[in-house]
Amino acid sequence: MQCDYLTLISKNESLDAFPLTDDNLSSESDGETENFVPTTLDYAATVSRLPASTLSQLEKFLFPNLISNGVTAIEIFLYIRNHILYLWHNESRIELTFEKVISRLHPPYNKYHSLAKDIYDYLLRYSYINFGIFSLIKPVTKCGKKVIVLGAGMSGLCAARQLENFGFDVVILEARDRVGGRIHTFQVDHLVGDLGAMVVTGLGGNPIAVFDQQLNLDLSKIKQQCPLYNSRGGMIPRDKDKIVETEFNQLLEAASELSHQMNFNSFQNENLSLGNTFDQVLHLQNVKTKRAFVQHQSIIIQIQESIETVLNDLLVIEDLIRTRTQLLSNVKEIKCEVFRQDEVSTTNQEYSLQLEDDINSLFSEYDRLKGNLTIQESRLQLLNENKMNEVYLSISDMKMLEWHIANLEFANATIIGNLSLQHWDQDDDFEFTGSHLSLQTGYSTLPDAISKGLNIHHSIAARNVQYDTEQIQITAENVKDKTTLSFECDIVVCTIPLGVLKHPECITFQPPLPADKQQSIANMGFGVLNKVVLCFKQRFWNPDIHHFGYVNPRSRGEMFLFWNVMKTPVLLALIAGKAALENEKLKDTVVLGKAMSVLHKIFGEDSVPEPFEWCISHWGNDPFSFGSYSYVSPKSSGKDYDQLAMPVLTPEQNNALNSDNPEEELHLPRLFFAGEHTMRNYPATVHGAILSGFREAGRIADLYLT
Structure with a gap:
C-alpha cells in the first residue's frame, strides 16, 4: 500500500508528454487559421499528446495487466482510447458521457464494457476529455x-x-x-494589446485548440518575416541578416556540442552558463579568423616575394640571352687571317654550337620561369579576390549578432549569462506544431x-x-x-x-x-520581459509585416522588437534581457520616449504621430509575480x-x-x-x-x- 501510494504522489507527469513532430502531427489550413480537429482516431491521440499506437508511461502504470495479456489487449485498449478522444475533440462543447461512448463504439469493441469504462474514467480523471468550457449533461456529485x-x-x-x-x-x-x-490585456475602446502572454505557440497538441473550438477564439496567424533596421533607421539587407543569423545559430550549436557531445558543462566546480560558453566560442572563432587572416596574408607575401624573385631571374636571363646572341653573331663574322682557313672554320663552328646550346638552355629556363610566373600571378589574383576577413564579425555584424542574442533573451526572459549551458533548452522536444497565433480580442x-x-x-x-x-x-x-x-x-x-x-x-x-x-x-530562474503598448489612430507601418526589429547600438534588448499582430493600429515594443530590469527604474514617460525615438528613426518623425494611449508593463516590480516566467539557470535542471x-x-x-x-x-x-x-x-x-x-x-x- 505504501509503495503504491508513494508511486502515485510522485507521478509528476500524469499528463504524459509525447514529443510532437511534423511527421506525426499536421493540420488543415485555410491560410488564416489552422484546423486541428482530428479526422482519424490516431490523430485524436496525437493532438492529445499521446502516442497513437503504443501505451504511454502513465497507461502502463495504470493498466499493468494489459502488457501481460499480450498485443491484442493493447490494441483493443488503444482503439477504445483513441475513439473516446476522437469523440471528445469533435464535440467538445458538450460533456462526453460514458453512455455516449458505448453507443458510438462499433462491434466488437462495444462488448468490452468494463475496459471501456476504465479507459473513460482514466481520460476523464487526467483531463484528456471534458475540460474547458462545455455544457454538463450529468449533475456533479459532491x-x-x-x-x-x-x-x-x-x-x-x-x-x-x-x-x-x-x-x-x-x-x-x-x-x-x-x-x-x-x-493581462490592456484595452482602450476597441484597441487591445497584451502586456503579458500574447502568442499561442502552435495548436498541434495544445489544449488551447479545444478552448478555441469551445469559445470560437479569434486567432490569427503570425507571419514570420521580420525585417531588421540599423541604428540610423535603415533597413538591413535580408541576405546580410541571414548570414549573421546563420553564424549565431552555428555559435549556439558549437556551445551545445561542447555540452552534449563533449560533456563540458562545468569548470572549477561551477556549472557553465550558456552566456559564458557562447562568449568563449565567439572568442575562439575570432582567434581562428585572425589566424586564418594572418596565414592568408603570409601566403600572399610569400607569393609576392616569389614573383619578385622570378622577375629578377627573368631579367638576368634576358640579359644573358641578349649578350650571347650578340656574341654568336660576332663569331660568325670573324675572319681569321692568322690561321689556315680550315682551322679557323673549325674553331668558329665549335664555338658557335656552344653558344647556340647556351642560348637554347636560357630560352628553356626563361619559358619555365615565365610559366612559373603565370602560376604565381594566378594564385595571387585568386587570393586577392578571395579576401579573408581580418575579424570574425565587423562592428555592424556584431551589433546584428547582439540583436539575435536579445531575441534569445526575450524567449527566456533573462540575459544569456543566466541560462544553463546544459539544460536551457531542455523542453525543445516538446514544442507544439502549427503556426504561432495571436488572439485578436486579447489573451x-x-x-x-x-x-x-x-x-x-x-x-x-x-x-x-x-x-x-x-x-x-x-x-x-x-x-x-x-x-x-x-x-x-x-x-x-x-x-x-x-x-x-x-x-x-x-x-x-x-x-x-x-x-x-x-x-x-x-x-x-525567474526572469523579466516588459512591453510598451502603443495605440494610434491609424497605422503608419506595413500591416503585412507582423514584427520588425531594431538593432539598438547601446542596449541590445531595449525596444529591439516591435509586434504588429493585431488587426487594429496597435504596436507592442519589447524590452528584454538587462534592459528589461534597467527600464523598470525609469519613469514611464522616459521609456515611452525611447520607443518613439526608435519609430522616428525607422519611419521618420513626420510620419509618426504621438500615441493617443499607451501602457508599459513592470513585471519585475509586480508584487504578485516579481517577473514574467521561469528559465533554467546554471544551478538548475529539468528535475527542479x-x-x-x-x-x-x-x-x-x-x-x-x-x-x-x-x-x-x-x-x-x-x-x-x-x-x-x-x-x-x-x-x-x-x-x-x-x-x-x-x-x-x-x-x-x-x-x-x-
Whole structure:
C-alpha cells in the first residue's frame, strides 16, 4: 500500500508528454487559421499528446495487466482510447458521457464494457476529455472536500474548474482585482494589446485548440518575416541578416556540442552558463579568423616575394640571352687571317654550337620561369579576390549578432549569462506544431471565459499557509484595505508564481516547505520581459509585416522588437534581457520616449504621430509575480520543475511513509503545486500552466476520490 501510494504522489507527469513532430502531427489550413480537429482516431491521440499506437508511461502504470495479456489487449485498449478522444475533440462543447461512448463504439469493441469504462474514467480523471468550457449533461456529485486555489492565473483556473467538475467545493483566492495572472490585456475602446502572454505557440497538441473550438477564439496567424533596421533607421539587407543569423545559430550549436557531445558543462566546480560558453566560442572563432587572416596574408607575401624573385631571374636571363646572341653573331663574322682557313672554320663552328646550346638552355629556363610566373600571378589574383576577413564579425555584424542574442533573451526572459549551458533548452522536444497565433480580442479573453461561474475572491493575497494532517488554515490579506482574513480547507493548490515563492516575506508555510523544494525554488530562474503598448489612430507601418526589429547600438534588448499582430493600429515594443530590469527604474514617460525615438528613426518623425494611449508593463516590480516566467539557470535542471510540482507532506506524514510499522496511520498530502514553473516539458507557457492545473486536479482526485 505504501509503495503504491508513494508511486502515485510522485507521478509528476500524469499528463504524459509525447514529443510532437511534423511527421506525426499536421493540420488543415485555410491560410488564416489552422484546423486541428482530428479526422482519424490516431490523430485524436496525437493532438492529445499521446502516442497513437503504443501505451504511454502513465497507461502502463495504470493498466499493468494489459502488457501481460499480450498485443491484442493493447490494441483493443488503444482503439477504445483513441475513439473516446476522437469523440471528445469533435464535440467538445458538450460533456462526453460514458453512455455516449458505448453507443458510438462499433462491434466488437462495444462488448468490452468494463475496459471501456476504465479507459473513460482514466481520460476523464487526467483531463484528456471534458475540460474547458462545455455544457454538463450529468449533475456533479459532491465529495464534501473543500479546496482553496491560490491564484487565478490559467493554472489555478483550470485546476479549479476541473476540481469542481470532480465534485470538490472550490474557492480561489486571487491577490489581483482581475483574473489571468501574467495574462493581462490592456484595452482602450476597441484597441487591445497584451502586456503579458500574447502568442499561442502552435495548436498541434495544445489544449488551447479545444478552448478555441469551445469559445470560437479569434486567432490569427503570425507571419514570420521580420525585417531588421540599423541604428540610423535603415533597413538591413535580408541576405546580410541571414548570414549573421546563420553564424549565431552555428555559435549556439558549437556551445551545445561542447555540452552534449563533449560533456563540458562545468569548470572549477561551477556549472557553465550558456552566456559564458557562447562568449568563449565567439572568442575562439575570432582567434581562428585572425589566424586564418594572418596565414592568408603570409601566403600572399610569400607569393609576392616569389614573383619578385622570378622577375629578377627573368631579367638576368634576358640579359644573358641578349649578350650571347650578340656574341654568336660576332663569331660568325670573324675572319681569321692568322690561321689556315680550315682551322679557323673549325674553331668558329665549335664555338658557335656552344653558344647556340647556351642560348637554347636560357630560352628553356626563361619559358619555365615565365610559366612559373603565370602560376604565381594566378594564385595571387585568386587570393586577392578571395579576401579573408581580418575579424570574425565587423562592428555592424556584431551589433546584428547582439540583436539575435536579445531575441534569445526575450524567449527566456533573462540575459544569456543566466541560462544553463546544459539544460536551457531542455523542453525543445516538446514544442507544439502549427503556426504561432495571436488572439485578436486579447489573451485575457481566455481566462475571463474560464473563470465564469467560479468562486473567486479578488484582492485577497495569501500570506501564510499552515498545514497539518487534518486541515489547512490560510491567513490572507485584503490588499486594498490591509485587513486580515482567515480561511480553512481540506486541500490547497498553490499556483503562486515562482517569483513570489522566491520572496519568503510575501508568503510563508508552516511547517516550512521541504528543503529540496526550497532549494529548487532558489535554484530555478525567474526572469523579466516588459512591453510598451502603443495605440494610434491609424497605422503608419506595413500591416503585412507582423514584427520588425531594431538593432539598438547601446542596449541590445531595449525596444529591439516591435509586434504588429493585431488587426487594429496597435504596436507592442519589447524590452528584454538587462534592459528589461534597467527600464523598470525609469519613469514611464522616459521609456515611452525611447520607443518613439526608435519609430522616428525607422519611419521618420513626420510620419509618426504621438500615441493617443499607451501602457508599459513592470513585471519585475509586480508584487504578485516579481517577473514574467521561469528559465533554467546554471544551478538548475529539468528535475527542479519536477521537484516544484511535488505535493508536500508534513514531517509526520513523511515519518509515516518511511515507517516499517504497518499500523502507522497514513495521511494524504494536502498541499499541492501548479503553474508553468512546475511543468518540465512545457515551462514558461500558457499551455504549460493549463496542463499543470489539469495535472494537479487529477492528482487530487486520485488521492481523495474513490
